[in-house]
Amino acid sequence: MKNKKRLLALLxxxxxxxxxxxxxxxxxxxxxxxxxxFKICLYCTIAIPVLIYVMMLVYRQLKEKNKELYGEKPDSVxxxxxxVLVDYxxxxxxxxxxxxxxxxxxxxxAMFLSPVWEEADKGILTPDELxxxxxxxxxxxxxELRLLYQNPGKTITAFDYAKDWIKSLKKRGLKVYILxxxxxxxxxxxxxxLDFLPFVDGxxxxxxxxxxxxxxxxxxxxIKKYHINPTHAVFIDDRQENVDGAEKAGLQTLRFxxxxxxxxxxxxxxxxxxxx
Numbered sequence: 001m002k003n004k005k006r007l008l009a010l011l012x013x014x015x016x017x018x019x020x021x022x023x024x025x026x027x028x029x030x031x032x033x034x035x036x037x038f039k040i041c042l043y044c045t046i047a048i049p050v051l052i053y054v055m056m057l058v059y060r061q062l063k064e065k066n067k068e069l070y071g072e073k074p075d076s077v078x079x080x081x082x083x084v085l086v087d088y089x090x091x092x093x094x095x096x097x098x099x100x101x102x103x104x105x106x107x108x109x110a111m112f113l114s115p116v117w118e119e120a121d122k123g124i125l126t127p128d129e130l131x132x133x134x135x136x137x138x139x140x141x142x143x144e145l146r147l148l149y150q151n152p153g154k155t156i157t158a159f160d161y162a163k164d165w166i167k168s169l170k171k172r173g174l175k176v177y178i179l180x181x182x183x184x185x186x187x188x189x190x191x192x193x194l195d196f197l198p199f200v201d202g203x204x205x206x207x208x209x210x211x212x213x214x215x216x217x218x219x220x221x222x223i224k225k226y227h228i229n230p231t232h233a234v235f236i237d238d239r240q241e242n243v244d245g246a247e248k249a250g251l252q253t254l255r256f257x258x259x260x261x262x263x264x265x266x267x268x269x270x271x272x273x274x275x276x
Contacts, residue, residue, distance in 0.1 A: 072231045074252060074270060076201075077169055078222070080213075080237035081180035084256045085162040086193050093155040094148070107144055110137035120152075120183040123207025127185050153189025161259050163196040170199060172270075178203035179222050179235070181212045202226040213237070214245025223249065234269060236262065 082088035090112040094104050111117065116133045119125055125133070131149050135142045166176050178197070182205040187194075197203060204222045211218040223230055230250035237243050238256040246253045254269070256262045 072252075074174070074232055074234045076175040076177060076228055076233040077266070078177045078179050078228075078233055078235040078246075078251070079166075080235075080239075080242065080256070081178060081182060081194070082156075083238040084236060085165075085178075085196060086159055086190070087157040088155055089157065090155045093152075096154075097144075097148070099144070103141070103144075106138055107141060107148065110134055110141065110145060111148055118181075118212060120185070121181040121206045121212050122210050123184050124210055149185075151189065152183070153186050153193075156186065156190045156193050158193040158195065159259070163199065165259070165263065166196050166199050174270075175201045175226075175228075177201055177222065177226060177228070177233075178205070179213070179218065180204075181206045183207050213239075213242040216245060216249055219246055219249035219251065234266065236266070 079085055090108075094108060094112070099107065111134045114134065114137055116130060116137065119133070120130050127149070131146055134145045134149060138145065169176050176199070178200055180203075184207040187205060187207065202222075202225065204218070204225060206212045206218065209218060209221050211221065213219070219230075219235075222228065223233075231252070233251050234254060235243070235246035235251040236254045236256050237246065240255060243253045243255050252269070254262060254265050
């Protein structure tokens with residue numbers, strides 16, 4: 001922006017100088033329109049700075065309007081993990097055991113759909129303590145529940161685009177971070193699926209800080225830990241309540257739908273956001 005101002009000022013000064021030099025030359029040559037040229041110079045001396053000032057005002061107004069529509073130009077992207085960078089599919093994992101529909105519903109309610117599952121993401125309870133709570137929800141299926149919670153990492157499958165997406169953003173000079181609700185057991189069992197982690201600038205998993213989305217505190221923790229300017233960061237998550245939580249923390253947001261649609265939406269945001 002400062003360079004644009006300097007360029008406009010320089011062009012205006014060069015133009016005026018050229019006009020005055022031409023007027024002087026015509027006057028020395030005693031040309032009849034030298035006086036007219038002199039009046040034009042005086043007019044331009046007033047008009048050009050005013051024109052430049054008006055152009056700057058219009059530019060500022062358009063810039064502010066652009067900020068209202070698209071926010072500040074992002075320098076950071078924050079990704080959720082489950083169903084954004086990896087496929088989280090507990091239903092397929094449950095299906096792999098071959099139980100009938102009635103039994104699967106009972107087990108799902110006792111484990112994956114239970115509030116206890118969120119406690120696993122908070123990382124406060126040990127795996128054994130979590131298992132006991134799952135069993136308490138359906139004690140008649142203790143054996144099945146214990147078996148299910150031995151390998152919850154099998155609910156996770158890597159998306160083939162995740163690593164390339166992150167690397168492409170990094171090549172453009174953007175910082176990339178992870179903020180995800182994730183249990184410690186899942187984390188330990190899915191290192192192969194999380195092969196994009198070496199390429200990010202920082203990550204915060206819920207079990208590490210004992211907080212979960214969409215609570216405001218976990219967003220603030222990430223922002224504080226990595227010194228992120230929230231107005232210059234875009235948060236991407238597949239769940240609307242997590243997107244809403246990020247907005248309350250001052251972050252720009254995108255709701256993840258598909259890789260194609262969301263990557264295109266992010267590209268529009270990166271190219272259409274107001275520049276500094």
